[in-house]
Amino acid sequence: MRKTVSSLLLASSLGAAWALPPQLQLDSLHASLDTLSGNMESTLLGKDDLPLAVSGYMAFRLKNFHYSEESPWIKEDRARTSVDAVLNVNIVAMPNSYITLFTNLSFPFDLSGIYSNYLAKHPTNAPGNYDERALYDHSTDFYSSTINEELNVGVDIRAGVFGAYITAGGVIWANASPLTMWERETNPRFVWQYELFEDEKTVSTYYKEKAFKPVKEGGRAFWTNRSFGGVFANIYQLPYDMKAQFLVSQPIDADMATRDGLRMYGGQPGELEMTGGYDFRGTVFHGRVAKEKIADNLTVGLNYMGVTYDEGSIYEDEFRNQWITAGKSPVLLNTHVISADVKGNFTPKLFLMADVGVSITDSTVFYQSASVDGFDSTNRSSGYSRDAKRSAMAGPKVGLYVKAQSKYVEGWPMTAELVFFQPGFYSPYSLSNPSRFPGWRKDETYLNAGALRYSPNMAGINFKLEPTFNRGYFDFQYAQHRQIDPGQDVVAFNYRLNGRSMWESSNSWTKHKPIFVADSGRASGATYIARAGIQRDAGEGIKMYRQRGGLYGGTWELWESFVAYEKGTQVAKQEVPMHAKWSSYMSFMGGYDIGHWLGTDRNVMMTAFLALSGVSTSFAPLAVSEKQSNMLMTSFYGQFEPTVAVTPTFHMVGILGLETFRSEKAYVIYSAPNAVSRYTDTNPTYVNEVSPYYYGKAPINYRDFAIGLGFDWDFSDRVGLHFRYKFMTHSDETISENNWHSHYIAAETKAWF
Secondary structure (H helix, E strand, C coil), rough: CHHHHHHHHHHHHHHHHHHHHHHHHHHHHHHHEEEHHHHHCCCCCCCCCEEEEEEEEEEEEECCCCCCCCHHHHHHHHHEEEEEEEEEEEEEEEEECCEEEEEEEEEEECCCCCCHHHHHHCCCCCCCCCCCCCCCCCCCCCCCCCEEECCCCCEEEEEECEEEEEEEEEEEEECCCCCCCCCCCCCCCCCCCCCCCCCCCHHHHHHHHHHCCCCCCCCCCCCEEEEEEEEEEEEEEEEEHHEEEEEEEEEEECCCCCCCCCHHHCCCCCCCCCCCCCCCCEEEEEEEEEEEEECEEEEEEEEEEEECCCHHHHHHHHHHHHHCCCCCCEEEEEEEEEEEEEEEEEEEEEEEEEEEEEEEEEEEEEECCCCCCCCCCCCCCCCCCCCCCEEEEEEEEEEEEEEECCCCCCCEEEEEEEEEEECCCCCCEEEECCCCCCCCCCCCCECEEECEEEECCEEEEEEECCCCCEHHHHHHEEEEEECCCCCEEEEEEECCHHHHHHHHCCCCCCCCCCEEEECCCCCCCCCCCCCCCCCCHHHCCCHHHCCCCCCCCEEEEEEEEEECCCCCHHHHHHCCCCCCEEEEEEEEEEEECCCCHHHHCCCCEEEEEEEEEECCCCCCCCCCCCCCEEEEEEEEEEEEEEEEEEECCCCECCCCCCEEEEEEECEEEEEEEHHHHHHCCCCCCCCCCCEEEEEECCEEEEEEECCCEEEEEECCEEEEEEEEECEEEEEEEHHHHEEEEEEEEEEEEEEEE
């Protein structure tokens, strides 16, 4: 290329000078040498310049759920097959060495049936056709085509000591500090669970990172980012080793009003990935400024996170009337969090991360005023105005997070995490909030709290020992946490063994926008027989604060909650017991390569995971039985996972697992006819004299089982096939109607380009 350009330019110059005398021709050529060189160089691309590049992947997925034994609440999923595909395209343009333009596009397809949906053009109409299907990620917006998280656009600018990129779009992944913008997920990621968002990697690398040498943090499957929709600016290089980032977002799930925050979710928003626009009534603001390379490798940062709501929500009936029906004044809660963090290696063998923050709640309470024009005392929904309000500030409340990792003992790395979250400390997108919904301030505790997920009103320590040795490793984890002040005995727990598969098999399942009550998609009206939670008038109450018990869907998770009532009279009179609860957790995970025992140089990894956890009202070093004194709930989780490297490009994986949940303090609410036929004098019930309901004791004694086989195969360069088959069961020993057996099949082909 370089020779061709030089020859053309030289020929052009000679053509102009050939008629001159020889000496003048030579003088002309010598005078134009610099110009020729410059012209030639201007036609060449620099080593960093790339006019246009396209990359991405195509994925084709097949899933089938077949229930060999069905529960009434899932009978409509007797046999369910879905086939979908997605094309993700990443386009990068580099007009020069200093500017990069990029956009990410996603084109999903549901191949199980293509149909037109009038709700795409009339989104305010209520759906009435139960035959309508949700596409691809089961979007609850009812659009005939949906988007994946990849829809965004941005620009990267680099100049000397300055570097920044700005991106805007549907989902932006970002983090700042543990107490402002951070996700925490220490639950093991097993080889069995092939993540749909895995980065491109060979099968052997995938198994190395999950089975042979597990990655605990970093990467898409283990990362600490939160998701937002909006505009994000990351100034990653500034003079004096400074950097900064700023975010403005108006996500769907920050809309306290009716358009999408409540109505489109059936009034029950859940933990969702925050695809968003710019016309919702909730706004998220974030800013961070940090100084790097202090004492060589320390970083110190100042952070702000704020969530504010539009006071015009008071004019929307669904927001206002839910409070009025509950006999309360409508309320908006704005949140402001400020924190300072430090992280880095204080010594070569000691890494420390610490973050201290304060949160302030700015509440706006609306009230009726006779001075408001058009006030009608006979109409409870009138008389409210954004001007008829009072505001109050609560706080500041303190939160503290410290993480220390030591490698002083050779081969025995240790990690300790200490937390203190004062009651009332609330940071909606930090690791202190297990929910992604910013208005969800429920007083409840979580099984495995502190060990796997934090929650407000908590203090404790989480200790991990993670040694490695030749051909294997093991991890030991122990955690003890306690509520600082007494809280309502509302317990929530997630199904770790079969939860994701159970959630995907439900008609209510959505990937990014899950409906809160997991069995709400039953067209026949059959529902899960749930343990009682907190019941309000008409079983409803304020939508974002409902705690009525039962199954709840999250992003790739299935949860259940209940109140640990001590007697039936408490259920009927809605007297929720309150204690300062303890959470205990102990787990062991180990793996060993036995290939050499079998006389092969192939990896044959045997991995096992065991965990005991519990929630109690007094200190319990270890939760072994639900019959322990003051124990509210216990759980056992065990999973055995063999993996075999048949060839460098073909690996197989198996699963054998058991998970149990037990509690003696659970009750079920039945209408009178059902209760009479179910309970006897040996199982006493309490009858509410006002309403025709029986409140019967129904201890939780769940047992989940799973056995399966799968493989991952690189059958061509940058193309893989991932297959899983699992037979799974759920047994409720108290209420047999909740039992089910299911066959789960999933296959995915992903091609990278």
